[in-house]
Amino acid sequence: MPGQKSWKEWLLLGAILLLLLFAAPATLSEFRLNLLGKFLALAILALGIDLIWGYTGMLSLGHGVFFGLGGYCMAMYLKLQVGTAGTYQTDLPDFMTWNGLTQLPWFWKPMYHFWAAMLCAILVPALCATLLGFLTFRSRVQGVYFAIITQALALVASLLLIGQQPYTGGTNGITDYRTLLGFDLADNAVQKGIYVATVVVLALCYLFCRWIVRSRLGKVLGAIRDAENRLRFLGYDPVGFKVFVFAVSAALAGLAGALFVPQVGIISPSNVGIVPSIEMVIWVAVGGRGTLSGAVLGTLLVNGAKSAFSEEFPAFWLYFLGSLFVGVVLLFPDGAVGLLRAARKLAARLRAPAAPEPELREAEQETLR
Amino acid sequence: MPTSIIYLEGVTVSFDGFKALNNLNFIMYPGELRVVIGPNGAGKTTLLDVISGKVRPSEGRVIFGELTELSSLAEHEMAKLGIGRKFQTPSVFKHLSVYENLELACHQKSKGVFATLFSKRGERDKIFSVLEYIGLAEKAWHKAGALSHGEKQWLEIGMVVIQDPRLMLIDEPVAGMTGKETEKTGELLTSLAGKHSVLVIEHDMNFVRQIAQTITVLHEGTVLCEGALEKVQSDPRVVEIYLGREHKSHANH
Numbered sequence: 001m002p003g004q005k006s007w008k009e010w011l012l013l014g015a016i017l018l019l020l021l022f023a024a025p026a027t028l029s030e031f032r033l034n035l036l037g038k039f040l041a042l043a044i045l046a047l048g049i050d051l052i053w054g055y056t057g058m059l060s061l062g063h064g065v066f067f068g069l070g071g072y073c074m075a076m077y078l079k080l081q082v083g084t085a086g087t088y089q090t091d092l093p094d095f096m097t098w099n100g101l102t103q104l105p106w107f108w109k110p111m112y113h114f115w116a117a118m119l120c121a122i123l124v125p126a127l128c129a130t131l132l133g134f135l136t137f138r139s140r141v142q143g144v145y146f147a148i149i150t151q152a153l154a155l156v157a158s159l160l161l162i163g164q165q166p167y168t169g170g171t172n173g174i175t176d177y178r179t180l181l182g183f184d185l186a187d188n189a190v191q192k193g194i195y196v197a198t199v200v201v202l203a204l205c206y207l208f209c210r211w212i213v214r215s216r217l218g219k220v221l222g223a224i225r226d227a228e229n230r231l232r233f234l235g236y237d238p239v240g241f242k243v244f245v246f247a248v249s250a251a252l253a254g255l256a257g258a259l260f261v262p263q264v265g266i267i268s269p270s271n272v273g274i275v276p277s278i279e280m281v282i283w284v285a286v287g288g289r290g291t292l293s294g295a296v297l298g299t300l301l302v303n304g305a306k307s308a309f310s311e312e313f314p315a316f317w318l319y320f321l322g323s324l325f326v327g328v329v330l331l332f333p334d335g336a337v338g339l340l341r342a343a344r345k346l347a348a349r350l351r352a353p354a355a356p357e358p359e360l361r362e363a364e365q366e367t368l369r
Numbered sequence: 370m371p372t373s374i375i376y377l378e379g380v381t382v383s384f385d386g387f388k389a390l391n392n393l394n395f396i397m398y399p400g401e402l403r404v405v406i407g408p409n410g411a412g413k414t415t416l417l418d419v420i421s422g423k424v425r426p427s428e429g430r431v432i433f434g435e436l437t438e439l440s441s442l443a444e445h446e447m448a449k450l451g452i453g454r455k456f457q458t459p460s461v462f463k464h465l466s467v468y469e470n471l472e473l474a475c476h477q478k479s480k481g482v483f484a485t486l487f488s489k490r491g492e493r494d495k496i497f498s499v500l501e502y503i504g505l506a507e508k509a510w511h512k513a514g515a516l517s518h519g520e521k522q523w524l525e526i527g528m529v530v531i532q533d534p535r536l537m538l539i540d541e542p543v544a545g546m547t548g549k550e551t552e553k554t555g556e557l558l559t560s561l562a563g564k565h566s567v568l569v570i571e572h573d574m575n576f577v578r579q580i581a582q583t584i585t586v587l588h589e590g591t592v593l594c595e596g597a598l599e600k601v602q603s604d605p606r607v608v609e610i611y612l613g614r615e616h617k618s619h620a621n622h
Contacts, residue, residue, distance in 0.1 A: 217485040219469050226462040233421060234474050234532065235448035240482045363466050363510040 006365065013203075020199045030188055034263060037195035039303045040202050041259040046283045046295040047209045048252030053281065054289035055213055056245050057225030058142075061277050062150030063253050065157040066125035068272035070254025072161075072168070073124060074261040076108055077117035078177035078185075085178060094176070099166035108167075114181055121258035122251045129250035133243040142228065151274055158273035173268025180262050191263065198259050202296070205252060209292050212248070214366065221245060282325045288335030297336055372435055374399045374536050374566040375420060380429030382415055382590075389415040390426070391590035399535070402562035404569045404577050407587035408610060413570045414457060416587070417538045420568075421454045422447040434535065449480070453534030457541045457570075459521035463514025467505050467524060470513050471496045474528035495531065502557075503527040518545040526554070530561065537561065539569045543576050555579040586610075 020040070025033055045067055052058050079093045088097045092104060110116045136149060161168045168174070183190040212218055220241050223231045228238050261267050270276070279302075287298020302324070310317045332339055377395040381388060390412045397403050405413050418424035419431060422444040431439040439447060448454075462470050475492050478484070500506040503523040508516065513524060522542060529537050539558065543551040551573065559580055561567055571577050577584065577598075584601045586593040594604050601607055 212486070215486050216472070216488055217482065219465060219473055220485055222465050222469075223462045223473055226464050227460050229444075230456070230460045230462070231473075232444035233448050233454045234480075234528070235445050235477075236473075236480045237443070237445040241485075244482045360510040363468075367466065367468055367472075367510075 013206075017199070017203055021196060025192055025195065030191070033195055034191060035307055037191075037198050037263050038260060039300050040195075040198045041256050041263065042280075042283070042303060043256075043296040043299040044202050044205050044259065045253045045256035045280060046287070046299040047205055047292060048249035048256075049280055049284045050289065050292060050295035051209060051212065051221075051252075052245050052249040054284060054291070054295070055218065055225065056221040056242065058242065058246070059144075059147040059281065060150045060246070060249070061147050061274070061281065062153040062157075063249070063280050064154050064272045064274070064277035066129065066250035066253035067257040067260075067276075067280070068157065068161070068267065068269075069125045069128065070121035070257030071261045071267040071271060072174065072257070073111065073117050073121035073254070074258040075174035075177070075267045076111035077114055078180060078262060079174050080108065080112050081179050082177065086176075093169075093174070095169045095172070095174075096166060101166050105167050118258060121254045123254075125250040125254035126247045129246045130243055133246040134239070137239045137242045137246075151277070154272065154274045154277045158269040161269040161272060169268070171269060173266055173270075175266035175268075177262070177265060185262060185265070194259070194262055198263070201255065201259060205255070206292060206296070209252075213292065217241065217244075279321065282321060284335075285325060286328050286335055288337030289333075291335075291337045294335050294337035301336060372399075373397060373432070374401070374434060375568075376430075376432040377416075377419070378430045378432070380419060380426045380431060382412075382419060382424055382426050388590050390419065393429070393587075393591055395585065395592065397536075397566055397568060399566050400563045402558065402567045402569070402580065402582050403585060404571060404581045404583070405585045405587060406571065406574075406577060407593075410589075411587040412590040413587055414540060415590075417454065417540055417568070417570065420536075421452055421538055445480070448532070448534075451535035452538065453529040453532040453536070454538040455522075455525045455529050455540060455542060457544075459518065459525045461513040461516075461521050461524050461528070463512065465513060466510050467500070467513050467516070468496060468509040470524060471499055471527055471531050474531050476531065476533045499527045499531045502530070504553075519547065519550050522546060523550075523554075526557065530557075533565075535566060537565050537567045539567060541570055541572065543571065543573050551576055552579065 020036075024036060028036065045063060048066075049060065049063055052060055082093070084091060087094045090097050092101060096104075110120065132149075132153065136146060141149065161173075162171050164170075177185055179185060180190070180194070183193070185191070213221070220231070220236060223234075223236075224238050224241060231238055257267070257271075283299040283302045284295050285298070286302050287296065288294025302321070305324075306317060306321070309320055328335060334341070373396050375395070375397045377393055380390050380393045380395075382390040393412070393416070395416070405416065407413050415424060419426055420433075420439070422439065422442055425440060433439050433447075433450060433452065437450060442450070462473070465473070472492065475496065477488070479488075497506060497509075500509055503526065505516075505520060505524060505527070508520070513521065516524060522545065526539070526542060529539070542554050542558070546554065555576060558567055558569060562582075569580070581598050583596065584598060585595045586601055586604075586607050588606075588610050593606055593610065594601060
């Protein structure tokens, strides 16, 4: 039963996609387009956070880790592509040489191949989340304790990356890439290609998440958020659902990391720790929890504000971000999308005061489609 | 003697030394409508917790249907076996629509991760027939959190009904309902008995009089007496511990 709202939504999605694919590259400067590409990669991660936090009600403060795992996989591939053209003209990445390594560590070896690296960027975070999630959720760890565990994970992961300098590049991370699949990363056309790929992947991820939240499983996730213990008495085991959503969310974060790295040119522990993980949560809060468009919108808004702000007043950015978060949580718990919806509802009521509430019709159309 | 639907033998549940259930024996047969009454703290809700898997007994056996020992199963496994429960304080999924609440409760072959991801949403007719039955068809698309207390009670009863369980555990179904709603709930529960086995806990003595066939009186975690309404009402021990306090317990509500 495709309702009126449904084709309007597709039209809007199509228009945004065309805008991003054709209008943005034609009008924006190289610098701005690169920024936008970076934000769109981050929006993929925000979709994942929205799945687990907005839809399922589990706050993860460790998504920087999954982002980092994906990013590092891609960075390892890009670094190995440098080959003997590096500073020391050896087969090994430069930081390994000056850390005294003479052989490539075993876990670097698969990263010679692009598709292997890409697969690892998605699967390694998903597997880590599955393992951690299974152990955590099976013992019925819920709410704030889950947030604390994931935050500890973020701390441990960033310390591990810093401590294992010969294998990970330490604090500096992995940088100084040359080529991707043989294409020169310094070439603008190549960067444009990566931008287009990012837009396409984001669109696919959006559709994937949309499919999930509209399925019956999506309703189970909502039930976990509202009353997990009640759900058990209806015959559902929440553990499997929570592990699934955690793993999908981690995979999206890893994919985001893999697309982020070639556009930015570096990945380091500063993308992985507690602070970036919390920032990611703020994007979703600002855009609007529990709506996929909110996650994307919030990422673009906050990161756009961040680059505008840090160009003018670099020292104040974190204060601004903190106040933004507190303000949104206190005043607009449904974020930017919630504000838009309230405005639309008000407009509809002013136009036709007696009409039935639009969201009831929408709920009907969505459920019985 | 037919096989019992639920059989508790020597069940003891203790919380830090306090025995919520004390060597309790309880039996119910298929199709029965049983009302459990008792003063506050008698162990009524704990009895439902034990049967539905929320609380494990420290001693004793709980047998469901044909010799299924329940004490090693998790809540969702018991629900799949055919035990449905309505909680004392109505607990529905407040951010989902009324329709979606019933959709989740709907008896499905599989309630696993991938089955729910790929299965079509549906069973529309079944859901609407229950919606009509509980008088919420008009509010199908409202969020369950926006319902009144009585409507939430109805919705949760509807969720148990649509699960089509063999044994229904209904904790205080008429709290917060008007006289007319109470009467309708009574009719619903009476009509469910026979096809299902129904175990109801209730404080409201008028409601108990309306529906009760067999009454079990709990006191201090054990069965004080059991039988038809007249028998229970005329038992001096019951008058002493429960009916004598009726006014007091009503004042608390």
